[in-house]
Amino acid sequence: MSDTFRAIQIDKVDDKQTVNLVNLTDADLMDGDVTVNVTHSTVNYKDGLALTAKAPIIRKFPLIPGIDFAGTVALSDNPAYKPGDAVILNGWGVGEGHSGGLAERARVKGDWLVKMPAGMDAAHAMAIGTAGYTSMLCVMALEDQGITPESGEVLVTGAAGGVGSVAIAILSKLGYSVTASTGRTEEEDFLKGLGASSIVNREEFNTPPKPLAKSRWAACIDAVGSTTLANVLSQMNYGGVVAACGLAQGMDLPTSVAPFILRGVKLIGVDSVMCPKPRREQAWARLAKDLDMVKLDALTTHIKLDDVIATGADIIAGKVRGRVVVDIA
Numbered sequence: 001m002s003d004t005f006r007a008i009q010i011d012k013v014d015d016k017q018t019v020n021l022v023n024l025t026d027a028d029l030m031d032g033d034v035t036v037n038v039t040h041s042t043v044n045y046k047d048g049l050a051l052t053a054k055a056p057i058i059r060k061f062p063l064i065p066g067i068d069f070a071g072t073v074a075l076s077d078n079p080a081y082k083p084g085d086a087v088i089l090n091g092w093g094v095g096e097g098h099s100g101g102l103a104e105r106a107r108v109k110g111d112w113l114v115k116m117p118a119g120m121d122a123a124h125a126m127a128i129g130t131a132g133y134t135s136m137l138c139v140m141a142l143e144d145q146g147i148t149p150e151s152g153e154v155l156v157t158g159a160a161g162g163v164g165s166v167a168i169a170i171l172s173k174l175g176y177s178v179t180a181s182t183g184r185t186e187e188e189d190f191l192k193g194l195g196a197s198s199i200v201n202r203e204e205f206n207t208p209p210k211p212l213a214k215s216r217w218a219a220c221i222d223a224v225g226s227t228t229l230a231n232v233l234s235q236m237n238y239g240g241v242v243a244a245c246g247l248a249q250g251m252d253l254p255t256s257v258a259p260f261i262l263r264g265v266k267l268i269g270v271d272s273v274m275c276p277k278p279r280r281e282q283a284w285a286r287l288a289k290d291l292d293m294v295k296l297d298a299l300t301t302h303i304k305l306d307d308v309i310a311t312g313a314d315i316i317a318g319k320v321r322g323r324v325v326v327d328i329a
């Protein structure tokens, strides 16, 4: 590794956020006990918000964005890691308040890292990324509430996005019957290829929500929030379970208590950022087992560090299908 490394850097100049591809040295990295040679990263929705300054994601300036990375340990003062170990990082405020993964090099707390599970490599780990790992946390949340393939139809909203597309691939491998809600009906073949048995237009969930509507779904993984989630809640079967993780439509939730008190519907919140380490390790082990890597390849696009800034704008514009891997090494 040369003395300098390439990194995306976000700074604030005259109260305006700037983003550039720059050369940095290890002295520019933040405190941590493990330094990693990053081989792969990704662009998540949150990274798009940070890169475009559409939301105040970045809390320190200057900062390297990127809430995920995978790579190889270069230096370690942490007894759990040694040079050469393959590792993954998701969340913990990295790429928000601590410099992140959109660079050739990263320095973080070893406690934040997860060892690469057997049977997975860095490129596939980043094809999964925070979006896919959150999909698995959502599947686990449904299972914790007793949902099985026999429970009935599972709806996935934001289906053509990162969380949605990986969720469909996992659920179909586990034997669930999945309906995909999307605004991109031209992606029907793609979504059916991932394992969706039927497709609904997301406009069906964009009408003023009724307290209760016709029961349709045993479970739902929702990446959209807002009016969509309110309509989904009103359409849940008796005892149905919704795992809510996203806000692609908005942060509001214009619903009533009717689905909860009249149908016993359960709304389970899913957070990936501060999720405790044992559950993360469980999710990554499940991903290595329960996600078809051929389907993962089909939903993944590869880009270079030079393409990251443009891709950040594309993901916020809803133009990115599935997952994006940044090939860094």
Ligand code: NDP
Pocket (backbone or CB within 6 Å): 044, 045, 046, 130, 131, 134, 157, 158, 159, 160, 161, 162, 163, 164, 181, 182, 183, 184, 202, 223, 224, 228, 245, 246, 247, 248, 249, 270, 271, 272, 273, 315, 316, 318, 320, 322
């Ligand atoms: P993507 O941009 O890849 O996908 C979001 C999808 O949501 C889009 O592809 C689109 O699906 C749908 N969508 C976008 N805008 C609207 C709208 N106005 N109305 C209805 N649907 C819309 O993002 P990700 O999948 O990576 O992330 C999804 C959400 O989950 C984000 O809000 C993200 O912040 C959140 N998230 C939360 C995490 C957590 O820890 N809780 C972790 C990871 C993500 P389609 O084109 O199929 O209609």
